[in-house]
Amino acid sequence: MLGFKEKDKQFVANTYGRFDVELVKGNGAELYDANGKKYIDLGSGIAVNTFGASDEEWKNAVIEQLNLIQHTSNLYYTEPCAKLAELLCKKSGMKKVFFGNSGAEANECAIKTARKYYSDNHNGEQGKIITLVNSFHGRTIATLSATGQDVFHKNFGPFVEGFEFVPANDCKALTEAVDGKTAAVMIELVQGEGGVNALEQEFVDCIKELSAKFGFLIIADEVQTGNGRTGKYFAVEHFGLKPDIITTAKGLGGGLPIGACLLGDRVEFTLEAGDHGSTFGGNPAVCAGAVSIVERIDEKLLKEVTEKAAYIKENLLKLDGVKSVSGLGLMIGIETEKSAKELAVKALEKGVLILTAKTKLRMLPPLNITYEQIDAALEILREVI
Numbered sequence: 001m002l003g004f005k006e007k008d009k010q011f012v013a014n015t016y017g018r019f020d021v022e023l024v025k026g027n028g029a030e031l032y033d034a035n036g037k038k039y040i041d042l043g044s045g046i047a048v049n050t051f052g053a054s055d056e057e058w059k060n061a062v063i064e065q066l067n068l069i070q071h072t073s074n075l076y077y078t079e080p081c082a083k084l085a086e087l088l089c090k091k092s093g094m095k096k097v098f099f100g101n102s103g104a105e106a107n108e109c110a111i112k113t114a115r116k117y118y119s120d121n122h123n124g125e126q127g128k129i130i131t132l133v134n135s136f137h138g139r140t141i142a143t144l145s146a147t148g149q150d151v152f153h154k155n156f157g158p159f160v161e162g163f164e165f166v167p168a169n170d171c172k173a174l175t176e177a178v179d180g181k182t183a184a185v186m187i188e189l190v191q192g193e194g195g196v197n198a199l200e201q202e203f204v205d206c207i208k209e210l211s212a213k214f215g216f217l218i219i220a221d222e223v224q225t226g227n228g229r230t231g232k233y234f235a236v237e238h239f240g241l242k243p244d245i246i247t248t249a250k251g252l253g254g255g256l257p258i259g260a261c262l263l264g265d266r267v268e269f270t271l272e273a274g275d276h277g278s279t280f281g282g283n284p285a286v287c288a289g290a291v292s293i294v295e296r297i298d299e300k301l302l303k304e305v306t307e308k309a310a311y312i313k314e315n316l317l318k319l320d321g322v323k324s325v326s327g328l329g330l331m332i333g334i335e336t337e338k339s340a341k342e343l344a345v346k347a348l349e350k351g352v353l354i355l356t357a358k359t360k361l362r363m364l365p366p367l368n369i370t371y372e373q374i375d376a377a378l379e380i381l382r383e384v385i
Contacts, residue, residue, distance in 0.1 A: 004022065005022070019344075019345070019348055019353075020348075021033050021039075021348060022034040023039075025053070025054070026041065026052065026053025026054055027052070027053055027054050028051070028052035028053060028054075028055075028366060028368060028369070028370075028373075029041045029042075029044075029052050029053075029365055029366045029368070029369040029370070029373050030052075030053075030373070031053055031353065037351065038351060039348070039351050039352060039353050040351060040352050040353070040373050040376055040377040040380075041053070041353050041365065041366065041369075042352060042353055042354045042355070042363045042364065042365045042377055043353050043354060043355045043362075043363075043364055043365070044251075044364050044365055044366045045255065046224075046250065046355065046364060047192075047224050047229055047250045047251050047331070047364040048250050048251055048253065048254070048255060049251075049254065049255050049366055050227060050228065050251040050254050050293050050297075050366065050367055051254065051293070051296070051366055051367065051368050052366035052368060052369070055254060055255075057292050057296070058254045058255065058289050058292045058293060060292075061288045061289050061291065061292035062256070062285050062286075062288055062289040064288065065080060065284050065285045065288035065289075066285050068284075069284060070283075070284070070285050071280070071283055071284065071285070072284060073279065074277065074278065074279075074281065074282055078282070078284040078287070079284075080284045080285075080287035080288040080290075080291060081099065081282035081283075081284060081287045083287070083291050084097075084099075084287045084290050084291050084294065085097040085099075087291065087294045087295065088248075088260060088262055088294065089262070091233045091234070091294065092233070092234055092246055092262050093242060093264070094246060094262035094263055094264050094268075095263055095264060095265060095268035096262075096263045096268045097260050097261065097262050097263070098260070098261040098263070098271065098276060098278075098281070099258065099259070099260055099261075099278065099281040099282035099287070100258075100259040100260070100261070100278045100281045101257045101258060101259055101278065101280050101281060102138075102249055102257055102258075102259045103137075103138060103221075103223030103224075103247065103248070103249035103250060103259050104137070104138025104139055104140045104143045104259070105138075105140075105249075105259045105278065105281075106223065106247035106248060106249050106259035106260055106261045107137045107138050107142075107143045107146065107186075107221060107223070107247050107261075108138070108140060108142055108143060109247070109259075109261035109271075109276060110184075110186070110219045110221075110245045110247050110261050111129060111142055111143070111146065111186075112271075112275070112276060113245060113261070113263065113267050113270050113271055114127075114129060114183045114184035114186075114217050114219060114245070114267075115127065115129075115162070115183060116270050116271065116275065117183070117217060117266070117267050117270045118183035118184075118217075120270065125181075126162065126183075127162070127181050127182060127183030127184075127216075128162050128163065128164055128181050128182055128183060129146065129162060129163050129164075129182075129183055129184045129185070129186055129219075130163075130164045130165070130166060130174070130177055130178065130182060130184070130185045130186070131146050131147070131148050131163060131164075131165055131185075131186045131187070132148050132165065132166060132167070132168045132187055132188070132191070133148040133149075133165050133166065133167045133168060134148055134149060134168060134191050134194030134195060134197075135147055135148040135149070135165075135168075135186075135187070135188055135191060135194060135221075136149065136152075136188070136191070136192065136193035136194055137186065137188075137221055139152075141156065141159065141160055142160045144156060144159065145159040145160035145161075145162075145163050146160075146163050146186060148165040148194075149193075149194065164177055168191065168194075168197070168199060168203065169199060169200045169202075169203040170203070171202065171203055171206035174203075174206060174207065174210065175206070175210065178210050178214055178216065179214070180214065182214055182216040183216060183217065184216050184217040184218065184219050184244075184245075185207055185210075185211070185216060185217075185218055185219070186219040186221060187199065187204075187207065187218070187219070187220060187221065188220075188221045188222075188223075188224070188225065189204075189220060189222070189225055189230075189235035189236060189238070189239060189241075189328070190224070190225050190230065190235060190327060190328050190331055192224040192225070192331065192357060192362075193357055193358075194357070194358065195326070195333060195357050195358045195359070195360055196326050196327040196331060196332065196333025196357050196360055196362055197326055197327075197333070198326070198327065198328045199239070201239055204239040204240075204241055207241075208241065217243075217244040217245060217266065217267065218241070218243040218244050218245075219243060219244065219245040219246075219247070220234070220235070220236050220241065220243040220245070220246045220247070221247050222234050222235055222236070222246050222247060222248045223247055223248055223249045223250055223259075224250055224331065224364075225328070225331060226246070226248035226249075226250075226251065226252065227248060227250070227251035227252050227293065227294070227297060228251070228297040228301060228302055228305055228329075228367055229251060229305075229329055229330060229331050229364070229367070230305075230328040230329035230330075230331055231302055231303075231305045231306035231309060231328070231329035231330075232302060232329075233297060233302065234246060234248075235328060238328065242264070243264065244263075244264045244265075244266050244267055245261065245262065245263060245264060245267060246261075246262040246264075247259070247260070247261050247262070248260050248262070251293070251367075252290050252293065252294070253286055253289060253290050253293070254289050254290065254292070254293040255289070256285070256286045256289055256290075257280075257286065258283075258286045258287070258290055259281075297367075301367060301368075304367075305329050305330050305367055306329060308330060308369065308371070308374065309328075309329045309330050309332065311371070311374065312330075312332060312363070312374060312378070313325045313332065315378050316332075316334055316378070316381075319378075319381065319382050319385055320385070321336050321337050321338065321385040322334060322335070322336055322385060323335040323336060323337060326360070327363075330363070330364065330365055330367060330369075331362075331363075331364060332362070332363040332364075333357060333360040333361070333362055333363075334360055334361040334362075334363065334381075334385075335359065335360050336360075336361065336385050338385065340356040340357075340358075340359055340360055340361050341356055343361060343384050343385060344356050344361060346384040347380060347381060347384050350380045350383065350384060351380060352377050352380045352381065354381070361381075365377075
């Protein structure tokens with residue numbers, strides 16, 4: 001009889017390099033494997049479990065909605081969908097929201113919206129979208145095409161046309177790339193998969209100035225940075241940027257799949273009935289859970305995120321073998337003298353779950369992780385680094 005790992009290897013597509021652990025339960029930032037071993041979670045399901053595992057308020061909100069109706073389709077109105085859209089618009093200053101099921105889908109919506117907006121305002125002509133080198137926007141063909149990393153572009157061509165790439169923080173290169181054919185510039189304020197590197201204020205200001213001159217849209221991909229992760233509800237707030245479109249996902253759902261494309265003043269009416277859609281987007285159970293997440297991300301929590309981030313960074317920089325610390329808020333990249341992948345495996349063996357991003361260790365803990373848990377995790381990281 002096959003064990004679960006053998007079944008996984010036999011029946012699940014070989015698309016993931018899994019760590020050798022079976023997680024079965026958890027509470028907050030503490031997880032347990034099938035043998036009862038405890039782990040401190042510094043990944044939160046890749047920035048998904050905003051308040052950690054088995055969060056009671058989120059769980060009860062989902063269960064309450066499941067006891068009513070789990071799905072209706074977007075042919076009908078549901079209160080959780082409307083309530084969540086209202087909350088997100090108030091948090092962001094945007095006007096409307098399209099709901100999908102993932103960050104990639106949110107970015108697909110942003111790409112389609114930018115293309116249609118350009119076409120509507122240029123007699124049906126098609127424009128281009130500029131993204132950044134080392135960006136990551138998803139794994140669909142269109143969002144892969146928008147991703148500025150060659151490693152993701154092998155074997156899946158031909159790709160969608162209409163994308164150009166410029167180096168992050170290079171205003172000169174961006175200025176040379178922008179012209180009247182530019183429909184949008186699409187950015188991550190902190191490049192997560194690209195190495196946990198925040199953009200420079202000067203570069204963001206350059207984007208704003210060029211947008212004012214040429215009229216292109218600004219798309220902020222906040223799939224990973226949104227929902228309190230950086231110490232602001234959205235990372236754009238750190239930079240004084242009001243984009244035309246914000247995309248988000250991951251931590252918004254608290255553990256269930258959701259993506260949201262937030263549309264600002266210029267594009268709130270760009271998409272019309274039939275232009276876009278999603279069978280599961282705006283699912284009432286998922287939205288009910290997301291409402292419970294968004295309502296708790298208040299100024300008090302954001303202040304705590306900022307304080308915890310400063311505490312973690314200060315203590316990481318004291319560790320022998322740590323060369324630098326990057327990121328924003330509780331989205332932290334750790335450059336070391338050793339292999340990040342090997343360190344992540346060693347940390348796992350000692351009871352800490354941590355991620356990697358290129359050559360760095362990557363920390364994305366639940367926003368409510370305690371200082372006691374932080375200290376315990378830092379001690380283990382000190383040992384392995």
